[in-house]
Amino acid sequence: MTEELVDRSGRCRLIHILRRFQGEEDVIVRTVGGFQFDTGRLVRVEDCLAAGTDVEVRLPGGESLELGNVTINLCAITSVSIDNN
Secondary structure, eight states: OOOOHHHHHHHHHHHHHHHHHHTTEEEEEEETTTEEEEEEEEEETTTTTEEEEEEEETTTTTEEEEEHHHHHHHGEEEEEEEOOO
């Protein structure tokens, strides 16, 4: 397999997991470049995009932003999880 196919397969698996998390609270999505999106609720996952509400965006370098709504390009995701705290 080429590296591109492996990357695509891994990304498809992450998107499948993220679709199962749709509607859940405290979903964490990490993307290329070191961005982390801590969602209050993952509202929707479709058309290679994810929408979240009440999101803390952790920027590379340690700073963060609080946003009401965000849209995440799923072509850039590197990991997904749920915060169980």
